[in-house]
Every structure is written in structure tokens, then in C-alpha cells.
Amino acid sequence: MAVASAAPGSDFCKQLLFSLLVLILFCDACQKISLQVPSHLPAEALVGKVNLKECLQSASLIQSSDPDFRIQEDGSIYTTHDLMLSSEKKSFSILLSDTQREEQKKIAIVLEAGGQKGPERHLEDTVLKRSKRRWAPIPCSLMENSLGPFPQHVQQVQSDAAQNYTIFYSISGPGVDKEPFNLFFINKDTGDIFCTRSIDREQYEQFPLYAYATTADGYAPEYPLPLLFKVEDDNDNAPYFENKVTIFSVPENCRTGTSVGKVTAIDHDEPDTLHTRLKYKILQQIPDHPKHFSIHPDTGVITTTTPLLDREKCDTYKLIMEVRDMGGQPFGLFNTGTITISLEDENDNSPYFTETSYFTEVEENRIDVEILRMAVRDQDLPNTPHSKAIYKILQGNENGNFKISTDPNTNEGVLCVVKPLNYELNRQIVLQIGVLNEAQFSKAANAQTPTMCTTTVTVKIKDLDEGPECQPSVKVIQSKDGLPAGKELLGYKAVDPEKGSSEGLRYKKIGDEDNWFEINEHTGNLKTVKVLDRESKFVKNNQYNVSVIAMDADGRSCTGTLVVFLEDDNDHPPDIREKEVTICRHDKDFAVLEPVDLDGPDNGPPFQFFLDNAASKLWTIETKDGKTAILRERQNLDYDTYTVPIQVKDRHGFAARHILAVRVCDCTTPSDCKMTPKGVRDIKPSNVILGRWAILAMVLGSALLLCILFTCFCVTAKKTVKKCFPEDVAQQNLIVSNTEGPGEEVMEANMRLPTQTCNICDTSVSVGTLGGQGVKTQQSFEMVKGGYTLDSSKGGGHQTLESVKGLGQGGMDTGRYGYTEWHSFTQPRLGEVYLCGQDEEHKHSEDYVRSYNYEGKGSVAGSVGCCSDRQEEEGLEFLDHLEPKFRMLAKTCVKK
Incomplete structure (x- = not known):
């Protein structure tokens, strides 16, 4: 609720005003505030400012009833987003709360759009005159470091509304109610703004303030006026180098114009003005002669001016630098700094020996002994590859007796003997030694490339009685194979280097595996004690080794090896070591003999x-x-x-x-x-000599045998009766026996069955069953000393091995038949045996008894018919003594 100011001279108004003030003290509502605003308010726009402490002194919570606005602690009102006022007025409230006292207050805010004026005034006697509007931003600047006097007038703001209303002016912002506090203040009646003290531009470059014009009742006829007080710079800061001590490095012997580094300086005065326009200058170089460096006045880049920078003469330079503002004018402010330039080492100096020549001595036959140390000097940076030495033996070490290395701690060259020296061969050796650096040489400007430094080392060899020498350690002699015992061979010879001969040396044999030799103690020659045999197991690659030790009078010794190379002699005939060989007829019909000859290839095969x-x-x-x-x-x-x-x-x-x-x-x-x-x-030839009567008897016997054989053959040809068994014992007859099982598969390679069919047997053939057991295929065989007969009632006739051989039925051969005879007889008939006992439809014939014309004389086997069951009288023991061919034939016959 706004309180109107009372007209002068009206008692009624005074009383009414007093009553209203009393009501306000006891009411929760505070003064109503009206603010004039444009119809369009952008986001985060300042609408106005309200004195919150006049309503509630200790407000701990400040809120707006309208989310379109936010209230700050100082009473400033801001929009939260773009706002377009659709009506001429918009109202909302500021809610103040004191949580400790549990007290709440409310301030009503009325926004008038479009310049709506405040409450009605009694203007009957007032004449409004318009003048030029003065409520506008006024450019203003302050000089930093001003000397006053203070308070110093800065500016005056006025509102045109002051012609009609009583206007009070106020300001807010940095320098007023924000840091720095109380720097500015305003006369609320006149609008004059004052500055209370001097300002440092480097601390505050400008002050953005807001000025407000309000009536006594809180009405704001003007928008908040933004004021910007800019502080003008004064050249009160001298430039200074960013680093108090700056260190740069550059290689020695670098070219002219090589960039060393860039210096930078800082000036806090206003940029892009003369106050910060800097110039650089070298005031002094230490050491000052000759001048090696220059600096660009604007950029601060330091470069070399000569190629004569030598680290060995001066490794560090100092430059006293100056930086001045105001473009380097004499009245500009300035500062100085020190720049340190360190020269980087280059390998531009070769090492050199401290002495031009060296002399040393060493005893002969000593190894791994240090004999000399050589020092060098190098002007390059110590403990770097530019100064570390590498030594080389250039001449005099052709036999590899010496080795030189570098001591990593002292950088000295250490000369050692790694291979024994011989006084008798060379009493003095001169070595040429050179030295280099680990890093490669770099050529300095206007200078020659460094060269290798060399020196000579004379090594004197001391004589030492070292005992005999066995040189070479292995000696080869030749001897014939089969050399008999008692023969002398040239032995191993050692040499006493002191005497240059073998005089006074004693020899002893220390290695002789088969004890073939004895050694002469004085000469070292060998004498055989056994026959030398190249084929001995102790001989390897035709060589037999004998180890010999040679000693002098003082007991010093050396060891050598004597290799006896045996020339091959044809003293061993070929030998067949396998005295028993086997010829397997089913595998191959021959035997392979492999003789062995212990002699060498020149005396061996073919x-x-x-x-x-x-x-x-x-x-x-x-x-x-x-x-x-x-x-x-x-x-x-x-x-x-x-x-x-x-x-x-x-x-x-x-x-x-x-x-x-x-x-x-x-x-x-x-x-x-x-x-x-x-x-x-x-089958060795017999030494028995036959007489004439014996020879005659043999001739007559042979003629008689031929006659008998011819007769048997003729009788057999005329006979038509089939003979099943000869007139011999039953043990010589082959009988087909029936078995319960099928038997094993016959895999004999020599038992080949023909593919064609033969009608040697038919269904009319009848054979007796052995042992009373029926078989599907029964055959009748007759064997006489390895032969058999095949019975066929159809076409084939009765053939026996004897008939094939021409003996006939009347003759009986008591000898054994050979495999060839047996094979030639059985091979073409195996197919007949296989098909025997089948009819034309390949069905097995019935088992029945068939009478034979001839059954043999005195057969102990008895009848072989199907009704025979006298197994105990058959006499089949002879089957255990038959050869494998007959057993295979029997199995083939019973197997279908």
C-alpha cells in the first residue's frame, strides 16, 4: 500500500498520515512499490531495486511470488527469462522471512508498462515544461593513481521526472555495495557521484554501476541507468623479465646466426599502448670479448654473431639484458635481467698421450698379465663419449700376443699379454698404439679435422728356463700293417728351447691302450712288442695313438701324442661269419651270402x-x-x-x-x-676207389632196374583195374579224415587251384568214410613213399605217382620222392581233387560203399567204407609223420 505525501496546510491529511503509519507498524504488509518498465523485458534484466531492510531488518529468506522474477539479497529484481507484459500493470510480491523470530513480511511490487505514470498528484497549480531528457548513459573515465582532492566529483545523473516529482537518486554495483566497498557514493538529492580515493587500474580496469531514480513513495519513474566508469591507464608499472635467471645452451662451433633462445618480459600496464611497447637490449656480455651474441629488440630472440664459440676456452657466457617500455624511449620504465648461455661440448679435440714413447718388459711364457698403463689427455668434456678413450694396437701384434683395453675409471690404456711370448724366437717387440674417442670427431669452423694420436711401446722379453717344448703337440708316423714284434719305429721328439735340441731329455710312455710298444728313454723311439694289426679294435681310422711325456733334468715336462698310421696289408681273407643258412622254399629258393673282409677297401671287394x-x-x-x-x-x-x-x-x-x-x-x-x-x-668227394667188379655190378644192376621199370610201365598201361592202396603198410596211405570244424584257411602259395572244371570225378564215384564220419566230398588217395593215387570211375582212370614216373603197378619204389616230382604230379590235379565227389549239378554224392578191384595186401587199415567204425584198428599214426604238402592237400579236399 503506497503512502501519499500530504498537502501542506491540511490538518486532516496529517492526522490521516499518522493513522496509516500506525497501521503499518502493526501489519504484515510493507510499503507497496511501483516500478515503470518497458513492455518487453529480456532475460536477466534489472527491473528495479527495493530496500528490503526497511521492511524486515533480519530477513533470512527472500522469495518471489512470481517465478518470472528473482530477488537478490540487496533487493535487486531481475527477470528469469524473456517477458512480454500483456497488460499495462503486473503485480507480484516479495516474501521476506525471519526463521529465528518466526516473522514474515510481504512487499507488493507493481510493474507499469509503457511509461504509465504514478499516482494522481494535485497539479492544478503546476505547469509541466518538457526539456531535453537527461536520464541516459554518460561516458565517464577515471584516472588511475589520481592525487585528489577527495572526494573527487566524477559525474552527475539527473532524471527529467525531477521537474514533477521529488526524486531521490541511488547507485549500486562494484565500488558501492560490492568490492571495493565505498569507493563511490551519490548525493541522493542532486545525483552527483563522487570517488573517495585513488584507483589502481591494474586492479580494477572499470566499474559497471547502476543508477536509480525513485520518488519518496517508492515509485521509479525511470529505468535503472547503467553507468560504466573506465579507469585510464597510467604508466606506473615497469616491465620485468619473466624469469629472474634464464639459462640457454648452444653447441660450440655453431654457425653464425644460430638461435640461442628467446627472452620474454611482462608489463602490467594496459596492453597495446606505449605503456607496454617493450624493447630489448644487451647491456653487457661477460666475458665481453669477443662479442658473440645479439638480440632482436622487438622479439627478444638471441642469436650468435660469430662461429668461434669454443667451449674449451670459455664454456659459459652471461648477458646483462634490459627491457624498457614506451617503445624504448629514455623516459620509459625499464628493468634488467641476467641471461646465462652454456656451450655444449663437441668432440673437436682428439686425445693425446702424455708421453711420446713407452718402455716395458715381461717374462716369456706369462699370460694374462698387465705390463703397462698409458695415460691420455683430452680437452673435451670429461666422462663423456667425447673424452672417453679407445685404444688400438696398430702394429707389432701380428701374432696376437697382446691386448689393450680402457680403464673406465681412469681412462688409461691397459696393455696385457694374452698369449705366451718366446724369448728364443723374439727378444723384443715394438708396438704402435693409437687412441681415439668413443664419439666421432666433429670439425670446427676454419679448423682441420682431428687426427689419431699414436705412440710406440717397446716390450723387452725376459728369458726364462721353461723346460722342454713338445712342438707340435701331435706327430704322425707311418707303419705297415702286420709289422712283427721287435721292430723299431721313429718316436716323438721334444726340444729344450734353451739348448735348441733334445739333448738331456728323458721320455716316458703314458698312454698305450693295447701295449703295442716300448719306448726308448733317451731317444724316444718306439719298439714293437706285438704284431701291429690295423683291424684291432684299438685302431680308429687306421690310427693308433701313443702318449709320450718328455722331461728335463729339473723335472719340467711336456706331453705329446704320437699317432701311428697303419698302412693296410692284405692279411685277412674274406670271411663268411654265418656258417649256417636256411633256404625256405615258400619264401625264396636261394640264400644270400655276405662275406666280410677286415682289410681296407683296397684289399677287399669285389x-x-x-x-x-x-x-x-x-x-x-x-x-x-x-x-x-x-x-x-x-x-x-x-x-x-x-x-x-x-x-x-x-x-x-x-x-x-x-x-x-x-x-x-x-x-x-x-x-x-x-x-x-x-x-x-x-657231399664231399669220397676217397673210396671202386674196383672193376664193383663197376660191372653197378652197370648190370642199372640195366636190370631199367628192365623192371619198363615192365612195370607196360603192365600198368594194360591194367584197367583201379588201385586204391598199394601192397604196403597202412602207415603209407593218405586217408581223408572228416573234421567237425571247417579248419583253417589254406594260404599256401604253392597250392594253386585251376579255374577250369574237370570231369575226372562224378556222382558215381563212391569212397569210404574214414573213422565213421561222413563228409561232403570224399576222395580216395593212395600214397607210396610220398605219392598218391586218385580214383575216378569216369574217364580219368586210376593214376598214381608211380604211374606218372613210369613205375606201374607191378613195381614199388622204396625211395623217397622229390619235391619236384610231387609238385609236377599234384599241381595239374588239384582242381580235379577240388571238384571230385560232385555231380553235374554240383551236389555232393551220397556216401556209400564202393568195391575196389584192388585194396592192397595185408592192409592194417581195414575197410574204408562208410560203415567202418573201428577207429582203434585204422592205424592212422602215419598221418603225424606226413610232410606239410600232404596235410594241406588233405585240408583242401575236405574243405568246400
Whole structure:
């Protein structure tokens, strides 16, 4: 609620005013404030300022009832966002709270848009006259460091509304109610603004203030007036270097114009004015001669002016610098600083020896001993690659007796002996040694490239009685193979270097594996105690080693090795080490012989193999590749063991005769041979001489045998009766036996069945069953000493091995048949055996008894018909003694 000022001379108004003041003291509402604002208010715009303390002295919480406005603690009212006043007036309240006293107050705020004037005044007697508007920003500046007098008048603000109303002026902002406080104040009646003290521009460049014009009742006829007081700069700050001590570095011997560094200075006066326009200058160089550096006056860049910077002469320079403002004018303010320039080392100085030559001495035969130290000097920076020395032996060390290294602590060259020196060979050695740096040399301006410094070292060798020398350590002598005992060979010779001969030395043998030699103590020569054998196990690569020690009178010794190289002699004939070989008929029909000759290759293969006359009738031998031989049978021999004499010769004809035991066996591999021979058949030529009557008897016997055989053959051809069993015992008959199981698969390579069908047997053939067991295919066989007969009632007739051989039924051969005869007889008939007992439809024939024309004489086997069950009288023991071919044939016959 606004309080209107009373008219003078009105008692009623005075009383009314007093009553209203009393009501305000006891009311929660404070004075109503009206502010004139434009219709459009931007965000964060200052609307006005209210004295909050007049309403509530101790307000702890200040709030606005309208979110469009925010209230600060000093009573300033700001918009929160762009605001467009749609009506001429807008009202809201400022809520003040004191939480401790639990007291609340409210200030009503009325905003009038469009310059709406305040409450009605009694203007009947007042004449309004318009003049030029004075409520506007006025440019104003303050001089820093002003000397006063203070308070100093700055500016006056006035409002045109003062012509109609009583206006009170106020200001706010930095320098008034913000830091720095109380720097400005305003006369509330006249609007004059004063400054109370001098101002430092470097601290406060300007002061943004607001001026307010209000009536006594709180009405603001003017917008808040922004005032900007700018402080004008005074050149009251001298420039100064950013770093009090600045250190730059530059390589020595660098070119002219090389940039060393840039100095910078700071001036707090106003930028881009003469107060901060700086100039740089070198006042002094220490040392001052010659002048090596210059500086750019505007940028502060320091550069070199000569290429003669030498770190070895002066490694550090100091520059006294000046920086001045006002463009370097004499009246400008200035400061000085010190710049330190350090020169970086370059390897522009070569090391050199402190002495031009050196002399030292060392005893012979000493190794790993230090004999000399050499010092060098280098003007470059110590303990850097520019000054660290590397020593080299340039001449005199062709044999590698010396080595030189660098002591990392002292930088000295250390000369050592790493290989024994011999006084007798060289009594003095002169070495040339050079020295360099780890880093490469750099050429200075107007100077030559540094060169290597050299010096000479004379090494004197002291004589020392070091004892005998075994040089060389290994000596080779030659000897013939088979050298007999008692022969002398040249031995190992050591030398006494003091005497230059072997006089006075004693020799002793310390290594002789097979004790072949004895050694002469005085001469060192060897004498054989055994026959030298190159083929001995102690000989490696035709060499036999003997270790010898040589000693002088003082006991000093050396050790050498004598290598006896044995020349090969043809003293060993070829030898067949395997005296027993096996020929497996099912694998291969020959044996491979591999002789061994202990002699060298010059006295070894190619070998020659020979058989005796008697052995060559049954055997053949042929050379395969000069190293091995193949022994074959000339004809199929019986399974047995035979002695075969074989003679083997080497390339020079040195021969040896060997007797081999050759087993001819029915096997696949030699390990499968289970033959137990009755005795080895000796086929050596007999020494018995037959008489004339014995020879005549043999001729007559042979003629008689031929007649008998011819007769048997003729009788057999005429006979038509099939013979099943010969007139011999049952143990010589092959009987097909039935088995419950199918038996094993026959994998014999020699049992090959023909593919064509033969009508040698048909369904009319009937054979008796052995042991009373029926079989699907029954055959009748007859065996006489390894032969058998095949019975066929259809076309084939009755054939026996005897008939094939031409013996016939009337003859009986008591000998054993050979494998070739057996094979030639059985091979074409295996297919017939396989198909025997089948009819045309390949069905098995019935088992029935068939009578035979001939069953043999005195057979203990009895009947072989299907009704025979007298197993105990069959006499089948002979089956255990049959050869494997017959067992395979029997299995083939029973297996379908």
C-alpha cells in the first residue's frame, strides 16, 4: 500500500498520515512499490531495486511470488527469462522471512508498462515544461593513481521526472555495495557521484554501476541507468623479465646466426599502448670479448654473431639484458635481467698421450698379465663419449700376443699379454698404439679435422728356463700293417728351447691302450712288442695313438701324442661269419651270402665265389654286386641239411675256404623251420676207389632196374583195374579224415587251384568214410613213399605217382620222392581233387560203399567204407609223420 505525501496546510491529511503509519507498524504488509518498465523485458534484466531492510531488518529468506522474477539479497529484481507484459500493470510480491523470530513480511511490487505514470498528484497549480531528457548513459573515465582532492566529483545523473516529482537518486554495483566497498557514493538529492580515493587500474580496469531514480513513495519513474566508469591507464608499472635467471645452451662451433633462445618480459600496464611497447637490449656480455651474441629488440630472440664459440676456452657466457617500455624511449620504465648461455661440448679435440714413447718388459711364457698403463689427455668434456678413450694396437701384434683395453675409471690404456711370448724366437717387440674417442670427431669452423694420436711401446722379453717344448703337440708316423714284434719305429721328439735340441731329455710312455710298444728313454723311439694289426679294435681310422711325456733334468715336462698310421696289408681273407643258412622254399629258393673282409677297401671287394666240383653238381653260386653272392639249388633237393664248401677270394686273390651248413626247409621264414634232420649230408668227394667188379655190378644192376621199370610201365598201361592202396603198410596211405570244424584257411602259395572244371570225378564215384564220419566230398588217395593215387570211375582212370614216373603197378619204389616230382604230379590235379565227389549239378554224392578191384595186401587199415567204425584198428599214426604238402592237400579236399 503506497503512502501519499500530504498537502501542506491540511490538518486532516496529517492526522490521516499518522493513522496509516500506525497501521503499518502493526501489519504484515510493507510499503507497496511501483516500478515503470518497458513492455518487453529480456532475460536477466534489472527491473528495479527495493530496500528490503526497511521492511524486515533480519530477513533470512527472500522469495518471489512470481517465478518470472528473482530477488537478490540487496533487493535487486531481475527477470528469469524473456517477458512480454500483456497488460499495462503486473503485480507480484516479495516474501521476506525471519526463521529465528518466526516473522514474515510481504512487499507488493507493481510493474507499469509503457511509461504509465504514478499516482494522481494535485497539479492544478503546476505547469509541466518538457526539456531535453537527461536520464541516459554518460561516458565517464577515471584516472588511475589520481592525487585528489577527495572526494573527487566524477559525474552527475539527473532524471527529467525531477521537474514533477521529488526524486531521490541511488547507485549500486562494484565500488558501492560490492568490492571495493565505498569507493563511490551519490548525493541522493542532486545525483552527483563522487570517488573517495585513488584507483589502481591494474586492479580494477572499470566499474559497471547502476543508477536509480525513485520518488519518496517508492515509485521509479525511470529505468535503472547503467553507468560504466573506465579507469585510464597510467604508466606506473615497469616491465620485468619473466624469469629472474634464464639459462640457454648452444653447441660450440655453431654457425653464425644460430638461435640461442628467446627472452620474454611482462608489463602490467594496459596492453597495446606505449605503456607496454617493450624493447630489448644487451647491456653487457661477460666475458665481453669477443662479442658473440645479439638480440632482436622487438622479439627478444638471441642469436650468435660469430662461429668461434669454443667451449674449451670459455664454456659459459652471461648477458646483462634490459627491457624498457614506451617503445624504448629514455623516459620509459625499464628493468634488467641476467641471461646465462652454456656451450655444449663437441668432440673437436682428439686425445693425446702424455708421453711420446713407452718402455716395458715381461717374462716369456706369462699370460694374462698387465705390463703397462698409458695415460691420455683430452680437452673435451670429461666422462663423456667425447673424452672417453679407445685404444688400438696398430702394429707389432701380428701374432696376437697382446691386448689393450680402457680403464673406465681412469681412462688409461691397459696393455696385457694374452698369449705366451718366446724369448728364443723374439727378444723384443715394438708396438704402435693409437687412441681415439668413443664419439666421432666433429670439425670446427676454419679448423682441420682431428687426427689419431699414436705412440710406440717397446716390450723387452725376459728369458726364462721353461723346460722342454713338445712342438707340435701331435706327430704322425707311418707303419705297415702286420709289422712283427721287435721292430723299431721313429718316436716323438721334444726340444729344450734353451739348448735348441733334445739333448738331456728323458721320455716316458703314458698312454698305450693295447701295449703295442716300448719306448726308448733317451731317444724316444718306439719298439714293437706285438704284431701291429690295423683291424684291432684299438685302431680308429687306421690310427693308433701313443702318449709320450718328455722331461728335463729339473723335472719340467711336456706331453705329446704320437699317432701311428697303419698302412693296410692284405692279411685277412674274406670271411663268411654265418656258417649256417636256411633256404625256405615258400619264401625264396636261394640264400644270400655276405662275406666280410677286415682289410681296407683296397684289399677287399669285389669278391669271387667258387664251389667244389662235387658241390657244383647240386648248387650254383653267382656274385650279385661284388660284395654278396646268391647260392641256389641246381635241382629240388630233399628237405635236409647239406654241407657246402665255398671258396671266397678278394680282389687280390687272397682266398679262404668255408664249410657252410645249408638247410633246405619247407618254411616261409627261417624261424619257422622245425625240421630235425637225421644227419647232415656230406657231399664231399669220397676217397673210396671202386674196383672193376664193383663197376660191372653197378652197370648190370642199372640195366636190370631199367628192365623192371619198363615192365612195370607196360603192365600198368594194360591194367584197367583201379588201385586204391598199394601192397604196403597202412602207415603209407593218405586217408581223408572228416573234421567237425571247417579248419583253417589254406594260404599256401604253392597250392594253386585251376579255374577250369574237370570231369575226372562224378556222382558215381563212391569212397569210404574214414573213422565213421561222413563228409561232403570224399576222395580216395593212395600214397607210396610220398605219392598218391586218385580214383575216378569216369574217364580219368586210376593214376598214381608211380604211374606218372613210369613205375606201374607191378613195381614199388622204396625211395623217397622229390619235391619236384610231387609238385609236377599234384599241381595239374588239384582242381580235379577240388571238384571230385560232385555231380553235374554240383551236389555232393551220397556216401556209400564202393568195391575196389584192388585194396592192397595185408592192409592194417581195414575197410574204408562208410560203415567202418573201428577207429582203434585204422592205424592212422602215419598221418603225424606226413610232410606239410600232404596235410594241406588233405585240408583242401575236405574243405568246400
